[in-house]
Amino acid sequence: MSANNPILNPKPKSHRAEDFTHSEVQLANRNSGIALEALRHDITPIGMHYLLSHFDIPYVENESDWKLEIRGLVENPINLDMQTLKSLPQVTKQVTLECAGNGRALHKPHWPSMPWTYEAVGTAEWRGTRLIDILYNAKATSEAVEWVFSGADSGVDSGVQHVFERSLSIEMANNPDIMLAWEINGQALPPQHGYPLRLVVPGWYGMASVKWLNKIEAIDHTFEGQQQVGTYVYKKDNNDKGIPVTTIRVKSLMVPPGIPDWYSRKRLLKSGSVTLHGRAWSGLGTPISKVEIGINNHWHEAQVFPAKEKYAWSRWEFEWQAITGYHELGCRATDANGDIQPIDPPWDKSGFGNNCVQKIEVWVEDDISIKE
Amino acid sequence: MSANNPILNPKPKSHRAEDFTHSEVQLANRNSGIALEALRHDITPIGMHYLLSHFDIPYVENESDWKLEIRGLVENPINLDMQTLKSLPQVTKQVTLECAGNGRALHKPHWPSMPWTYEAVGTAEWRGTRLIDILYNAKATSEAVEWVFSGADSGVDSGVQHVFERSLSIEMANNPDIMLAWEINGQALPPQHGYPLRLVVPGWYGMASVKWLNKIEAIDHTFEGQQQVGTYVYKKDNNDKGIPVTTIRVKSLMVPPGIPDWYSRKRLLKSGSVTLHGRAWSGLGTPISKVEIGINNHWHEAQVFPAKEKYAWSRWEFEWQAITGYHELGCRATDANGDIQPIDPPWDKSGFGNNCVQKIEVWVEDDISIKE
Numbered sequence: 001m002s003a004n005n006p007i008l009n010p011k012p013k014s015h016r017a018e019d020f021t022h023s024e025v026q027l028a029n030r031n032s033g034i035a036l037e038a039l040r041h042d043i044t045p046i047g048m049h050y051l052l053s054h055f056d057i058p059y060v061e062n063e064s065d066w067k068l069e070i071r072g073l074v075e076n077p078i079n080l081d082m083q084t085l086k087s088l089p090q091v092t093k094q095v096t097l098e099c100a101g102n103g104r105a106l107h108k109p110h111w112p113s114m115p116w117t118y119e120a121v122g123t124a125e126w127r128g129t130r131l132i133d134i135l136y137n138a139k140a141t142s143e144a145v146e147w148v149f150s151g152a153d154s155g156v157d158s159g160v161q162h163v164f165e166r167s168l169s170i171e172m173a174n175n176p177d178i179m180l181a182w183e184i185n186g187q188a189l190p191p192q193h194g195y196p197l198r199l200v201v202p203g204w205y206g207m208a209s210v211k212w213l214n215k216i217e218a219i220d221h222t223f224e225g226q227q228q229v230g231t232y233v234y235k236k237d238n239n240d241k242g243i244p245v246t247t248i249r250v251k252s253l254m255v256p257p258g259i260p261d262w263y264s265r266k267r268l269l270k271s272g273s274v275t276l277h278g279r280a281w282s283g284l285g286t287p288i289s290k291v292e293i294g295i296n297n298h299w300h301e302a303q304v305f306p307a308k309e310k311y312a313w314s315r316w317e318f319e320w321q322a323i324t325g326y327h328e329l330g331c332r333a334t335d336a337n338g339d340i341q342p343i344d345p346p347w348d349k350s351g352f353g354n355n356c357v358q359k360i361e362v363w364v365e366d367d368i369s370i371k372e
Numbered sequence: 373m374s375a376n377n378p379i380l381n382p383k384p385k386s387h388r389a390e391d392f393t394h395s396e397v398q399l400a401n402r403n404s405g406i407a408l409e410a411l412r413h414d415i416t417p418i419g420m421h422y423l424l425s426h427f428d429i430p431y432v433e434n435e436s437d438w439k440l441e442i443r444g445l446v447e448n449p450i451n452l453d454m455q456t457l458k459s460l461p462q463v464t465k466q467v468t469l470e471c472a473g474n475g476r477a478l479h480k481p482h483w484p485s486m487p488w489t490y491e492a493v494g495t496a497e498w499r500g501t502r503l504i505d506i507l508y509n510a511k512a513t514s515e516a517v518e519w520v521f522s523g524a525d526s527g528v529d530s531g532v533q534h535v536f537e538r539s540l541s542i543e544m545a546n547n548p549d550i551m552l553a554w555e556i557n558g559q560a561l562p563p564q565h566g567y568p569l570r571l572v573v574p575g576w577y578g579m580a581s582v583k584w585l586n587k588i589e590a591i592d593h594t595f596e597g598q599q600q601v602g603t604y605v606y607k608k609d610n611n612d613k614g615i616p617v618t619t620i621r622v623k624s625l626m627v628p629p630g631i632p633d634w635y636s637r638k639r640l641l642k643s644g645s646v647t648l649h650g651r652a653w654s655g656l657g658t659p660i661s662k663v664e665i666g667i668n669n670h671w672h673e674a675q676v677f678p679a680k681e682k683y684a685w686s687r688w689e690f691e692w693q694a695i696t697g698y699h700e701l702g703c704r705a706t707d708a709n710g711d712i713q714p715i716d717p718p719w720d721k722s723g724f725g726n727n728c729v730q731k732i733e734v735w736v737e738d739d740i741s742i743k744e
Contacts, residue, residue: 010531020392022489023636025477028400029491030407030637032419035564037428045562047404047419054634056409105397113635117394119401154742157634159382161740190417192407262426262529263485264395265402368533370526 005363007261007268020105024115033119039255039279042123042308042315043094046185049122050206051192052099052114054164054227055155058212063188063196068180072217073144076137082182082196088129091179093202094312096123096281100205100232100245103345103354111351118253118358121281123312126200128181132174135216140170144218147173148225149199152212160226166210167223168201177202177285177311180213202311203284204247205353207232235349247283249355250341252291252316252333254278256360259370267362269322270370276302276318282335285310289338293318294330294357302331322364329360377735379633379640392477396487405491411627411651414495414680414687415466418557421494422578423564424471424486426536426599427527430584435560435568440552444589445516448509454554454568460501463551465574466684468495468653472577472604472617475717475726483723490625490730493653495684498572500553504546507588512542516590519545520597521571524584532598538582539595540573549574549657549683552585574683575656576619577725579604607721619655621727622713624663624688624705626650628732631742639734641694642742648674648690654707657682661710665690666702666729674703694736701732 002008032051038044060066063082070078099120104110106117114120135147151164168178179200182189189195194211201208207227223229233242255278258269280288287307291314292299302318316331334340345356374380404423410416432438435454442450471492476482478489486492507519523536540550551572554561561567566583573580579599595601605614627650630641652660659679663686664671674690688703706712717728 007528008531008533020394020397022392022477025392025397025400025487026489026637027635028397029405029487029489032404033401035402035425035429037431038563040431041563045564047421047423047562048564049419051419053407055632056628057407059409059412105394115397115401117398117401155631155634156379156640159380161380161631161640161742190419191410191413192417192420256428259527259533260427262527263399265398268528268533370533 002365005365007266007363019109020115021112024112027114031114033116034122036118036253037255039253043125043185044122046187046190049124050097050099050120052120052206053153053192053211054157055153057191058152060191060195060212066196066214068197068214068216070134070138070216072219073141074218075139075141078134078138080134085129085180085197086182088133090127090129092125092127093177093179094123094125094309095200095202096121096311096313097206097209098248098251100207100352103356104351106354106356107345107351111349113350121253124184125186126179126181127183128179128200130176131178131180131199132176134180135173140218143220144170145221146170146219146223148217148219148223149210149213150215150217151210152214157226158230160230162226164210164227165225166208166227167225168208205245207245232352234352236347237349240349245352248281249353250282250333250335250339251355252278252280252331252341253358254329254331254360258362267360268368268370269362269364270368271322271324271364271366274320274322276320276329278316278331279313280304280316280333281313282333282339286335286337288314288333289336290334291316292332293320294328294332295320296328299332324364324366327362327364329362330357332357374737377737379638379735391481392487393484396484399486403486405488406494408490408625409627411625415497415557416494418559418562421496422469422471422492424492424578425525425564425583426529427525429563430524432563432567432584438568438586440569440586440588442506442510442588444591445513446590447511447513450506450510452506457501457552457569458554460505462499462501464497464499465549465551465572466495466497466681467572467574468493468683468685469578469581470620470623472579472724475728476723478726478728479717479723483721485722493625496556497558498551498553499555500551500572502548503550503552503571504548506552507545512590515592516542517593518542518591518595520589520591520595521582521585522587522589523582524586529598530602532602534598536582536599537597538580538599539597540580577617579617604724606724608719609721612721617724620653621725622654622705622707622711623727624650624652624703624713625730626701626703626732630734639732640740640742641734641736642740643694643696643736643738646692646694648692648701650688650703651685652676652688652705653685654705654711658707658709660686660705661708662706663688664704665692666700666704667692668700671704696736696738699734699736701734702729704729
């Protein structure tokens with residue numbers, strides 16, 4: 001077998017292939033994905049949770065200068081400092097967040113933007129206070145239809161200069177699970193995760209969880225900011241008005257078994273029994289009802305362990321008898337709504353919401369010793 | 373001016389350009405670079421320090437099971453557990469680490485591997501114990517010429533299955549600044565930085581600082597492991613026997629001024645006075661003697677502040693009067709040995725040691741308002 005194994009008998013690398021741009025690689029360098037083997041951890045260690053910052057990370061020397069302003073169509077405009085926020089009732093929640101662009105680079109051809117393959121996900125334990133309590137005190141007037149959440153970060157996208165801003169309808173923002181968070185995994189937010197304050201909207205793709213939050217404004221119309229209508233919209237083509245990107249689609253990932261080839265990340269594995277395992281999650285905390293493991297496109301049901309909290313991912317396991325040769329592994333989750341991952345990327349012009357089945361290429365050998 | 377400004381008047385994105393592979397993008401997603409604006413921090417926050425793991429990050433549930441074994445040509449073979457290690461005299465050091473492959477993607481064409489542009493750098497405060505004290509107790513025999521440091525991570529590279537291992541000569545390993553570290557920035561090492569124990573070799577490129585360190589062996593010959601002679605070697609071409617990659621070359625980076633275009637990271641800036649600033653560092657703690665700022669290839673001397681510690685980067689500043697139009701900015705450091713950064717990438721087959729001058733494209737406008 002070894003003579004046919006391209007991990008152990010690689011072709012020389014060539015200088016040119018495929019089609020990612022310098023700008024995409026630059027984005028992949030400054031943003032961070034989880035290493036797939038870190039899916040082992042219930043709570044993703046700091047520095048392994050995925051991270052996407054559209055613009056520059058604001059420099060906030062000390063949270064004592066930070067103000068959160070709640071204004072617009074409210075009966076009681078409010079200015080809150082961090083000390084006051086931290087004196088409010090606190091909640092802690094495990095939340096799985098995923099970037100709406102995760103899987104974009106699996107489209108062929110793909111839209112030029114942050115070229116995620118599978119890594120834009122993580123589960124953190126956030127600590128903060130409920131958004132709803134603060135909004136209740138500010139009290140939106142009867143004319144208000146949306147809340148607009150503003151970050152301290154700004155820049156240009158598609159020629160439009162803007163501050164990073166997202167909205168939620170008054171009704172959506174009443175979800176008592178939405179938090180204003182100042183801690184992640186028991187520590188103050190690091191700068192890149194929104195220090196000193198961020199929104200955390202469980203069950204939604206990450207763009208809703210505005211970092212460096214300094215303003216919440218009630219408005220009487222549908223918000224049409226660049227990050228609301230210009231970017232995060234599912235579109236068939238350029239002429240499509242599209243559908244807003246909102247909640248996370250059902251998805252699962254596997255910790256790649258065996259050991260990697262450094263460059264290709266294809267896997268080398270010793271034959272015999274191996275426990276395949278990984279995570280599965282869906283939007284709005286919808287439970288995972290089934291995970292199937294594909295071995296060369298034959299599907300087998302895995303054991304699914306319930307999520308530790310409503311918005312956290314579930315763990316799954318499957319015992320595989322690995323026999324010598326080449327195998328393609330995959331995992332496919334179904335949630336309690338009956339939504340199931342597609343085998344191929346669902347079409348979207350900009351590559352949003354790609355929850356297609358992960359593909360892992362594994363070469364199994366009898367005569368190797370692997371210390372994992 | 374605005375009509376000519378490609379940030380404010382971008383061309384539509386096209387699907388295809390340039391030449392990075394899917395494998396390279398996958399590596400860029402799982403490894404992490406610093407966001408250049410985080411060069412503001414003297415100590416890089418956890419999760420922003422660059423990170424390169426060749427193979428999978430080993431899963432170590434609890435350090436109480438960890439053993440460091442010192443063996444081979446020693447008079448006193450030693451097994452150390454973490455509790456014993458932590459009872460030894462402790463040292464804390466600020467160390468700037470950079471990946472030897474940093475800048476690889478700036479070569480055209482480039483070698484297919486981790487496609488770093490500028491981001492593979494960071495400064496951390498490491499805490500641990502001196503390597504030399506432990507080696508002194510083990511006492512290499514007179515036949516020993518090198519120490520081999522082994523990590524718990526293994527995989528395949530170029531068809532060769534191996535554990536990540538690097539060596540230092542007996543003489544080099546006597547440098548009292550080399551540490552066995554178990555803390556970064558006042559916290560236990562996170563898994564991805566080598567939990568529970570790693571080597572930190574200040575002044576050398578990062579490959580020498582073996583993570584997940586579990587074995588040190590004295591040998592009587594020159595170590596020829598894959599990561600010593602197969603990977604980290606400067607070579608002109610495939611026939612060149614080459615020169616080992618060792619210490620960090622002099623380099624500097626600038627915090628990009630103004631605000632970014634999301635995709636290209638080109639910069640938009642308001643005209644007027646702006647403080648350009650950034651960092652400069654060199655190998656083996658050699659001080660930085662000069663930093664020059666290039667404004668459209670006219671060079672001006674910046675103010676350099678001494679490094680806070682021997683192996684940490686220096687900060688530099690330069691006041692620029694930004695006038696309307698397009699500008700190319702750069703920074704170029706010289707160290708106390710007289711080594712200076714080249715304008716163009718120094719040739720190396722695999723793209724190691726690229727310390728060429730950073731290039732930042734900036735469009736300055738009079739009539740914009742920018743909240744940085």
